[in-house]
Amino acid sequence: MAILLGKRGVPVRLIERRPDLRKHSLPAGRSINLALADRGIHALKQAGVFEAVEPLLTAMPGRCLHDVNGGTQFFRYGQREHEVIYSISRPGLNQLLLNHAEQLPAVEIQFSTACNHVDLKQRQLTLQNSETSQTSVEGYSTLIAADGSASVVRQAISDGRQSHTSIDFLPHGYKELSLPATPSGQHQLEPHALHIWPRGGFMLIALPNVDGSFTVTLFLPYENTENPAECFNGLHDQNVIQAFFKKHFPDALSLMPDLAEEFLTHPTGRMSTVRCSRWTDGQSALLIGDAAHAIVPFHGQGMNCAFEDCVELDALMQQYTPASAFTRFEKLRKPNANAIADMALENYLEMRDSVRHPRFLLQKELSFKLEQAHPQRFIPRYSMVMFHHEIPYVMAYQRGKIQTEILDDLTADIHHLDQVNMSRATAMINSKLDPVR
Ligand SMILES: Cc1cc2nc3c(=O)[nH]c(=O)nc-3n(C[C@H](O)[C@H](O)[C@H](O)COP(=O)(O)OP(=O)(O)OC[C@H]3O[C@@H](n4cnc5c(N)ncnc54)[C@H](O)[C@@H]3O)c2cc1C
Numbered sequence: 001m002a003i004l005l006g007k008r009g010v011p012v013r014l015i016e017r018r019p020d021l022r023k024h025s026l027p028a029g030r031s032i033n034l035a036l037a038d039r040g041i042h043a044l045k046q047a048g049v050f051e052a053v054e055p056l057l058t059a060m061p062g063r064c065l066h067d068v069n070g071g072t073q074f075f076r077y078g079q080r081e082h083e084v085i086y087s088i089s090r091p092g093l094n095q096l097l098l099n100h101a102e103q104l105p106a107v108e109i110q111f112s113t114a115c116n117h118v119d120l121k122q123r124q125l126t127l128q129n130s131e132t133s134q135t136s137v138e139g140y141s142t143l144i145a146a147d148g149s150a151s152v153v154r155q156a157i158s159d160g161r162q163s164h165t166s167i168d169f170l171p172h173g174y175k176e177l178s179l180p181a182t183p184s185g186q187h188q189l190e191p192h193a194l195h196i197w198p199r200g201g202f203m204l205i206a207l208p209n210v211d212g213s214f215t216v217t218l219f220l221p222y223e224n225t226e227n228p229a230e231c232f233n234g235l236h237d238q239n240v241i242q243a244f245f246k247k248h249f250p251d252a253l254s255l256m257p258d259l260a261e262e263f264l265t266h267p268t269g270r271m272s273t274v275r276c277s278r279w280t281d282g283q284s285a286l287l288i289g290d291a292a293h294a295i296v297p298f299h300g301q302g303m304n305c306a307f308e309d310c311v312e313l314d315a316l317m318q319q320y321t322p323a324s325a326f327t328r329f330e331k332l333r334k335p336n337a338n339a340i341a342d343m344a345l346e347n348y349l350e351m352r353d354s355v356r357h358p359r360f361l362l363q364k365e366l367s368f369k370l371e372q373a374h375p376q377r378f379i380p381r382y383s384m385v386m387f388h389h390e391i392p393y394v395m396a397y398q399r400g401k402i403q404t405e406i407l408d409d410l411t412a413d414i415h416h417l418d419q420v421n422m423s424r425a426t427a428m429i430n431s432k433l434d435p436v437r
Helices: 002-007 038-046 051-058 090-103 152-160 238-248 258-265 302-319 322-352 358-372 381-387 393-410 420-432
Strands: 012-015 033-036 058-060 062-066 072-076 087-089 107-110 114-119 122-127 137-140 143-145 164-181 193-199 203-208 214-223 267-274 283-288
Touching: 002 107, 002 214, 002 302, 033 090, 033 203, 033 302, 038 051, 038 302, 038 322, 051 090, 058 090, 058 203, 087 090, 087 164, 090 107, 090 164, 114 152, 114 420, 143 152, 143 238, 152 267, 152 283, 203 322, 238 258, 238 420, 258 302, 267 322, 283 322, 302 322, 322 381, 358 420
Parallel strands: 012 107, 062 193, 143 283
Antiparallel strands: 033 087, 058 087, 062 072, 114 122, 122 137, 164 214, 164 267, 193 203, 203 214
């Protein structure tokens, strides 16, 4: 956001609680890499930084599913050459964006400075420098708050305007682990894939890094009354952890020499969906990104959606006063944020369970076939979300529901793609789905 505004000469003061990550290392076990898709790429292009980002990317054209016997199967996410998602280092991307922002004369960055309180009426922030412990109260004219899912500014907006905020925590947590490169720096698994070990109630995933390693994430319930050893609260010593991985992820275990130590020292992260009724005070303050709409990570869209926020807000701010732009932004984006929040929750079930079932695979194949036959009308929902930034999330969600009905109908009594009644498919698609553009 600072880059987009700064490029237009709008003065920006960027206030960041953490120290400059280009000079300080990050704590281990906190989301090392992310999936970047079309919406995020579009925003990075608008900001003029995508070319610089490209060397940081590892293409993941599909998912590689691992069964309990170590067998693997690869499934493409899209069917066109360019329909791929990318793994990118979170600190690498942050560093690059900071470097670009810093070069703009209009942008000033202040690290190690936490905003502890916001007075929306007086338009004042209480800031505290973590290096000097000094506190200051400073005025602002316009405040864009990208202060994440525990936003201080959201709290202030909620307090002042009878706004309602819900924070729904998942009963599942996540733990980040690593799968190192070979001594010669090679990947030990196929690098061009998002690896998934779906196990029904839980799953392990791995995303490639450019240094040959993978960042592995275990998503697991905190508690499990039926099987107490298969939940975070039950995995408390080396032997239990090793046994759990040996039973469910034997192929990954053999490649993760530091598993038990990392498991016991890395934090277990919580995941939540944040929905709040007001994103702006209607005057001079606005929430964007996770501060407005944190979502669970199963569609790989939180950052992509936050970047899309920036593009849409920048466009509105070129046309309207901040107060008007903020109100319009809230109205425009909220249905989209709600839609991706719901799709992200649905995708957890798909990733950890449905992907294993023949019916899911048949419907996936059929989706591609229908897209080939009706490219303007039938685009698989995953593709709409990940590869079509011009299709708003809410439209992807609505069309996706209709498409699911069509797919369920067409696959109700069949087991093979060649049994699909294609003339019935065409009739249903033409009557239920308008062309996208
Ligand atoms: C396990 C996991 C995996 C994920 N994977 C993906 C993925 O593959 N693809 C994807 O698109 N998204 C992914 N996400 C989501 C993504 O991380 C977030 O949506 C994204 O980081 C949101 O960006 P943000 O700038 O809004 O908030 P944040 O990234 O949380 O940044 C907020 C910033 O504000 C600073 N800050 C906070 N409070 C204050 C304060 N009071 N004063 C000053 N500064 C403050 C913080 O230090 C931080 O730098 C994942 C999330 C998780 C948890």
